[in-house]
Amino acid sequence: MAENVLEIRGLSKSFGSTRANIGIDFTLQKGEIHGLIGENGSGKSTLISQIAGLYAPDSGEMRLFSESYAPRSPLEANESRVSMVVQELGVVSSLPAGVNVYLGRTKLFSKFGLVSIKKLNQAANDEFEKWDLPKVGLHELADGMLIENRKMIELARAMSVDPEVLILDEITQSLSYNNRNKLYELLKKFKAMERSAIVITHDVEELIQITDRITVLRDGEVAGVLESANTTADEVKQLMVGREISGEYYRSDNEPDYDETAPVLTVNGVSVAGEIEDVSFEVHKGEILGFCGISDSGIHAIGKAVYGLEKLSAGEVLLNGKPLKSPTKALASNMAYVPKDRDNDALMMQASIWENLALPSTTELTGKMCFISPGKLRSTAQSVAEKMTVKCRDIYQPMSDLSGGNKQKVNFGRWLAKDIKLLILDCPTRGVDVGVKAYLYSLMKEAKKNGIATILISDELTEVLGMSDRLCVMKNGKLVTIIPRGDGFTEHSLIKVMV
Amino acid sequence: MGSNTKKNLITAGVFIVCLAAGLLLFNIVSGGKFLTADNIPVVLSHIVYPAFTAWGLSFLFACGYTDMSVGGVVVLAAFASNIFGNKFGYIGVIIPGIIVGTLLIFINFNIFAYTKIPSWIASISLAMIYEAFGFFLKTNSSTKQLVITPLNRDYRAIGQLGPSLILLAVGFILAYIIYNRTTIGLNIRAIGGNKEVAKAMGVNVNKTLLWVGVLAGLFIGVAAVIQLSYSGTLTVKTGLTSMSMIFQPLAIVLLAQILQKRINITIAIPICSLIIYSIFNLLTILHVPSGTLQEACLGAFLIIFAIIGQRKSKGVVK
Numbered sequence: 001m002a003e004n005v006l007e008i009r010g011l012s013k014s015f016g017s018t019r020a021n022i023g024i025d026f027t028l029q030k031g032e033i034h035g036l037i038g039e040n041g042s043g044k045s046t047l048i049s050q051i052a053g054l055y056a057p058d059s060g061e062m063r064l065f066s067e068s069y070a071p072r073s074p075l076e077a078n079e080s081r082v083s084m085v086v087q088e089l090g091v092v093s094s095l096p097a098g099v100n101v102y103l104g105r106t107k108l109f110s111k112f113g114l115v116s117i118k119k120l121n122q123a124a125n126d127e128f129e130k131w132d133l134p135k136v137g138l139h140e141l142a143d144g145m146l147i148e149n150r151k152m153i154e155l156a157r158a159m160s161v162d163p164e165v166l167i168l169d170e171i172t173q174s175l176s177y178n179n180r181n182k183l184y185e186l187l188k189k190f191k192a193m194e195r196s197a198i199v200i201t202h203d204v205e206e207l208i209q210i211t212d213r214i215t216v217l218r219d220g221e222v223a224g225v226l227e228s229a230n231t232t233a234d235e236v237k238q239l240m241v242g243r244e245i246s247g248e249y250y251r252s253d254n255e256p257d258y259d260e261t262a263p264v265l266t267v268n269g270v271s272v273a274g275e276i277e278d279v280s281f282e283v284h285k286g287e288i289l290g291f292c293g294i295s296d297s298g299i300h301a302i303g304k305a306v307y308g309l310e311k312l313s314a315g316e317v318l319l320n321g322k323p324l325k326s327p328t329k330a331l332a333s334n335m336a337y338v339p340k341d342r343d344n345d346a347l348m349m350q351a352s353i354w355e356n357l358a359l360p361s362t363t364e365l366t367g368k369m370c371f372i373s374p375g376k377l378r379s380t381a382q383s384v385a386e387k388m389t390v391k392c393r394d395i396y397q398p399m400s401d402l403s404g405g406n407k408q409k410v411n412f413g414r415w416l417a418k419d420i421k422l423l424i425l426d427c428p429t430r431g432v433d434v435g436v437k438a439y440l441y442s443l444m445k446e447a448k449k450n451g452i453a454t455i456l457i458s459d460e461l462t463e464v465l466g467m468s469d470r471l472c473v474m475k476n477g478k479l480v481t482i483i484p485r486g487d488g489f490t491e492h493s494l495i496k497v498m499v
Numbered sequence: 500m501g502s503n504t505k506k507n508l509i510t511a512g513v514f515i516v517c518l519a520a521g522l523l524l525f526n527i528v529s530g531g532k533f534l535t536a537d538n539i540p541v542v543l544s545h546i547v548y549p550a551f552t553a554w555g556l557s558f559l560f561a562c563g564y565t566d567m568s569v570g571g572v573v574v575l576a577a578f579a580s581n582i583f584g585n586k587f588g589y590i591g592v593i594i595p596g597i598i599v600g601t602l603l604i605f606i607n608f609n610i611f612a613y614t615k616i617p618s619w620i621a622s623i624s625l626a627m628i629y630e631a632f633g634f635f636l637k638t639n640s641s642t643k644q645l646v647i648t649p650l651n652r653d654y655r656a657i658g659q660l661g662p663s664l665i666l667l668a669v670g671f672i673l674a675y676i677i678y679n680r681t682t683i684g685l686n687i688r689a690i691g692g693n694k695e696v697a698k699a700m701g702v703n704v705n706k707t708l709l710w711v712g713v714l715a716g717l718f719i720g721v722a723a724v725i726q727l728s729y730s731g732t733l734t735v736k737t738g739l740t741s742m743s744m745i746f747q748p749l750a751i752v753l754l755a756q757i758l759q760k761r762i763n764i765t766i767a768i769p770i771c772s773l774i775i776y777s778i779f780n781l782l783t784i785l786h787v788p789s790g791t792l793q794e795a796c797l798g799a800f801l802i803i804f805a806i807i808g809q810r811k812s813k814g815v816v817k
Binding site: 054073074075078086090091092093094095099103104105106107110113114115116117157 | 561676679680681682685686688689691692693696697699700701702
């Protein structure tokens with residue numbers, strides 16, 4: 001029998017009246033990659049936060065290598081060689097990438113009180129090389145770096161403590177295809193070193209593929225522990241939600257299906273300095289136009305450029321033949337944009353849920369005398385929250401209290417209160433569970449049926465393949481090809497073009 | 500030579516050339532009165548006090564806090580230097596001013612750290628308290644004479660050009676090292692960048708904030724000593740007018756923040772101090788009335804500079 005590295009018995013944690021973890025039993029074996037899955041709000045993040053020293057449990061016991069383990073801070077967890085890459089926190093943008101890797105431990109490079117930045121960067125660089133992580137500018141400030149580069153800094157930080165236990169909380173969904181593969185390689189290497197990892201992801205197929213065992217949480221309790229080799233995606237999903245979930249939530253048709261007569265949006269030779277070059281495409285009424293590519297392919301700049309958030313160095317964006325240059329005009333022209341980085345680019349984390357939900361609709365809700373009725377704002381927000389089944393105490397709760405999936409429901413759902421003609425979705429299902437995912441896909445299908453044109457940008461190939469009428473493949477900032485939905489619409493054929 | 504070092508050296512070179520060109524332009528505009536043997540020492544001696552105050556403020560801003568009571572602290576620290584300087588000579592000038600400056604800013608940061616009152620609100624209240632205390636010292640019969648008697652001329656060498664420039668060099672080295680090369684400096688910046696991440700990474704937020712109080716207070720205390728040594732006495736301020744004492748250092752920090760993308764803020768501060776005072780000096784030479792009109796020119800300059808500095812930036816200049 002394999003040696004247990006981490007043993008958890010009867011762990012419970014409550015936040016006010018919310019019982020996030022109830023009597024959790026969990027074991028992590030030596031050399032094991034252990035998956036943790038559950039719906040948004042099922043208690044996964046709370047459990048790993050206790051393991052990583054972010055929260056103290058209310059009751060229960062943790063043992064690391066058979067010894068009592070109760071870290072009071074992430075630093076103490078690090079000292080016990082337990083490290084974590086968290087879903088939400090990220091890096092300090094005002095500090096260089098290298099310093100971020102060793103933040104809190106800069107004394108390691110300090111002599112007579114002076115920190116040697118050269119030695120610190122060298123050590124950070126060694127971590128990137130040791131684990132074959134994609135290079136980032138260690139001297140550069142983290143501010144303005146792509147979300148996946150910031151995740152790589154966090155990963156290097158976690159690896160720099162030489163962990164026996166590594167915890168990855170929904171990191172893969174921030175990564176593009178190639179960097180995701182690098183992470184898988186890192187996990188293989190880690191496992192070969194007889195080290196152990198806990199991986200949280202909402203991608204059930206991925207979880208089955210990369211883990212040895214999977215613990216399923218439901219409503220704060222362990223719903224079951226499965227051997228990855230002997231389970232199926234449907235079995236995991238059923239255990240997660242407590243009911244049978246249909247295996248197929250993408251589109252079932254195999255042909256493009258949209259109104260080809262007149263394009264809703266025309267993008268002519270658009271370039272954004274350092275991001276994309278000479279990109280042209282059209283989106284039609286009722287069409288879902290997908291975008292995919294590896295990191296640095298420029299797919300995420302497409303959404304920003306079309307919505308007017310990026311300054312175009314060349315080309316033009318036309319909505320129904322009229323030029324678009326700013327987000328204000330885009331919003332007034334019934335366009336919507338759901339960015340990838342919801343915490344930094346989309347939502348006001350310190351504001352309430354209702355304020356976030358009502359924000360894009362303020363123009364429509366403004367009366368003749370230029371006043372907005374607070375009642376109307378709140379009722380609009382309330383109806384969206386109910387339609388999207390946002391799990392919250394009430395709509396007055398701060399946005400920052402919500403789980404990742406519920407934040408995404410707000411981020412997506414608030415646009416549905418408007419009469420939208422064009423929807424730009426950048427990684428819309430990042431960090432959401434299968435139940436929410438299925439719901440978001442059903443909304444996309446409904447939008448398509450109602451004639452809304454959609455640009456779907458995603459790092460998940462199955463998602464763009466499953467939902468798009470046509471698929472734009474990008475490489476090095478250029479649009480390489482546009483593939484129509486049909487027989488050649490396979491992951492294999494896409495990867496051949498992307499890489 | 501690493502590409503980063505090369506890039507930094509090129510940036511520094513370009514900046515020095517631009518600065519020299521700017522000063523030459525000032526000289527031309529002033530009809531040759533700006534770069535004269537008489538005027539250059541005047542300019543240089545006026546950049547030291549604001550540079551020290553600006554370094555102090557930069558530590559405050561780096562951790563995401565603001566302190567409106569700095570002017571009041573400078574006045575009280577200068578009073579301490581004045582009283583003890585006249586009694587004990589240079590030791591009395593230097594030590595009490597620095598201690599009072601450090602202590603008061605340290606107290607401020609204790610209040611910010613433990614009461615969780617927004618720092619700008621708490622610091623306005625503290626400014627009123629410090630001003631009131633200064634006023635009390637000036638009007639109270641037992642302390643009045645001690646406060647209003649100017650610092651003995653024999654102990655005012657620190658305010659002279661040579662010693663103050665040496666102090667400027669020492670201050671620059673200290674500020675640069677603390678800000679960029681110490682754990683405490685990096686932790687201060689981490690708290691300003693993202694307090695939650697910093698906390699999660701093991702940075703002791705309250706302890707770091709108290710260190711900010713000590714470091715900022717140290718620089719502000721030195722600034723008070725320099726200012727007293729230069730002018731001999733400081734006037735007591737009331738009705739929050741002490742806040743006007745930090746307008747010029749504030750402008751320096753704002754300018755340095757704009758340049759921060761290209762030049763380290765601790766290096767940018769003395770340079771910006773030189774730029775800002777040079778503007779005031781040029782305006783004075785050009786007989787632009789001091790006070791509101793000169794300040795309006797400074798405001799316009801800052802906005803133009805911010806617009807230029809903001810180009811190609813995706814963020815927002817604070």
